[in-house]
Amino acid sequence: MRLGGRVGAAIEVLQDIETRRRPVADALKDWGLAHRFAGSGDRAVIGNLVHDALRKKLSTAHLMADDSPASLAFGTLWRQWSVSLAQMREAFAEDRFAPKIPEDALASALKRDFAFAAPYVEADVPDWTADFFEENFDHEWVAEAAALSERAPLDLRVNTLKADREKVRKQLSKAGAKDTPIARHGLRIAAGKGASRHPNVQVEPAFQKGWFEVQDEGSQIVADLVFPRPGEQVFDYCAGAGGKTLALAAAMENKGQVHAWDADKSRLAPIFERLKRAETRNVQVHAADADLSGLENRMERVLVDAPCTGSGTWRRNPDAKWRLQPSSLEKRLGEQASVLDAASKYVRPGGFLVYVTCSVFPQENEHQVYAFGDRHADYELLSAGEVWQELFGFDKPQPWSADMKCITLTPRATGTDGFFFAVMQRNG
Ligand SMILES: C[S@@+](CC[C@H](N)C(=O)[O-])C[C@H]1O[C@@H](n2cnc3c(N)ncnc32)[C@H](O)[C@@H]1O
Numbered sequence: 001m002r003l004g005g006r007v008g009a010a011i012e013v014l015q016d017i018e019t020r021r022r023p024v025a026d027a028l029k030d031w032g033l034a035h036r037f038a039g040s041g042d043r044a045v046i047g048n049l050v051h052d053a054l055r056k057k058l059s060t061a062h063l064m065a066d067d068s069p070a071s072l073a074f075g076t077l078w079r080q081w082s083v084s085l086a087q088m089r090e091a092f093a094e095d096r097f098a099p100k101i102p103e104d105a106l107a108s109a110l111k112r113d114f115a116f117a118a119p120y121v122e123a124d125v126p127d128w129t130a131d132f133f134e135e136n137f138d139h140e141w142v143a144e145a146a147a148l149s150e151r152a153p154l155d156l157r158v159n160t161l162k163a164d165r166e167k168v169r170k171q172l173s174k175a176g177a178k179d180t181p182i183a184r185h186g187l188r189i190a191a192g193k194g195a196s197r198h199p200n201v202q203v204e205p206a207f208q209k210g211w212f213e214v215q216d217e218g219s220q221i222v223a224d225l226v227f228p229r230p231g232e233q234v235f236d237y238c239a240g241a242g243g244k245t246l247a248l249a250a251a252m253e254n255k256g257q258v259h260a261w262d263a264d265k266s267r268l269a270p271i272f273e274r275l276k277r278a279e280t281r282n283v284q285v286h287a288a289d290a291d292l293s294g295l296e297n298r299m300e301r302v303l304v305d306a307p308c309t310g311s312g313t314w315r316r317n318p319d320a321k322w323r324l325q326p327s328s329l330e331k332r333l334g335e336q337a338s339v340l341d342a343a344s345k346y347v348r349p350g351g352f353l354v355y356v357t358c359s360v361f362p363q364e365n366e367h368q369v370y371a372f373g374d375r376h377a378d379y380e381l382l383s384a385g386e387v388w389q390e391l392f393g394f395d396k397p398q399p400w401s402a403d404m405k406c407i408t409l410t411p412r413a414t415g416t417d418g419f420f421f422a423v424m425q426r427n428g
Contacts, residue, residue: 001042003091004098007073010049014069024319045195052080054318055149058121063109071105081194124149132361147412151191152315154198155217158185159278160250163211171206175199182396183220210277215243218409218416222356223247225387225421230255232300237343238262242271244305249280261286299346306336308357308364312418340372347426357420365420366406379424381405
């Protein structure tokens with residue numbers, strides 16, 4: 001397919017998402033099934049264009065003075081893919097599958113800015129979330145929120161049980177892997193532009209041999225901040241597919257025990273294959289319906305990687321940004337409070353309860369931690385900022401922290417997905 005046909009396809013998919021409120025993955029898949037002549041390269045370009053359009057949906061519609069799928073697709077080509085009007089004309093000439101170029105909208109977009117736009121439009125976030133960003137990031141909130149609408153890099157965590165960073169970096173040198181700026185065992189392949197896409201690193205022999213995992217740098221950092229020591233008893237209470245479980249187990253050098261559990265057995269299912277590939281020997285996975293009473297009051301550290309809105313991951317999942325509803329936030333808030341309460345009974349006296357989300361909304365973060373403190377006088381909130389400095393020092397990009405206690409990572413501050421981290425110690 002030529003560029004014209006691909007842009008036309010992206011417009012069709014955006015239309016489908018808009019009119020039928022379809023998840024982007026389903027809309028793209030259906031388009032592919034109905035157009036079997038399109039190759040994997042075509043589908044990748046169409047997918048990139050759709051995802052980029054969704055990332056900056058509001059700001060592009062504002063500049064184009066039109067929120068139709070066609071304006072969105074062309075505005076994305078111009079703003080994010082740096083394709084000029086002249087280049088579009090040339091590429092679309094004599095292409096009978098090419099859609100009509102909205103020349104007037106593109107010409108006027110060159111002259112428009114955000115002077116008269118509501119801040120949430122420039123920030124590219126749902127209007128009802130603007131207050132949450134402002135509470136968290138004050139006068140920097142628009143820039144912080146807007147950074148969530150950029151493409152994310154591909155981050156990898158080297159499995160120190162089987163390899164080291166240099167060895168994996170060499171294996172992935174052709175893909176352009178470089179050390180992550182903060183995480184100690186991370187590698188990064190920069191985000192591409194336009195039609196370029198990340199290499200499929202999971203087909204690399206080094207991946208098959210368990211030398212690395214795909215994991216955002218922010219996720220690596222918060223796992224590191226849990227600070228597990230070899231020989232300890234650690235409970236990963238919301239283990240999901242085990243991203244953080246694997247990092248904890250490696251940090252503990254396969255000594256001691258990581259107990260991994262999740263209320264949802266289907267979320268937990270991929271963990272077994274991942275543990276095998278990583279040759280992790282200190283993880284005990286507990287079934288969703290297991291009796292966990294034997295672990296009560298025994299754990300040195302309990303990690304609650306809580307179910308959340310995922311607002312910190314909107315770079316990777318722009319569809320979720322527009323599908324999020326106030327009711328789902330409310331539901332998550334209830335779950336977070338009860339998961340924290342339930343997980344706290346496993347912490348031994350003197351042990352640590354760690355609370356993590358991949359959200360940047362204060363209700364899911366600081367508010368939960370302070371409300372937990374009100375309900376549990378035997379827990380004291382420690383300084384996560386000090387743990388950060390001990391691990392990563394002062395010379396690296398620093399996370400947000402109003403009080404040096406709770407910390408928030410963001411694409412703009414730390415170059416990672418948005419993550420929240422807090423640690424509480426059980427006294428007596
Ligand atoms: C953010 S995800 C965990 C991601 C995982 N830790 C990782 O690093 O790959 C949150 C998890 O919490 C689980 N969850 C939701 N409610 C729970 C509950 N009441 N108890 C334990 N886990 C729960 C979900 O099934 C989901 O897998």
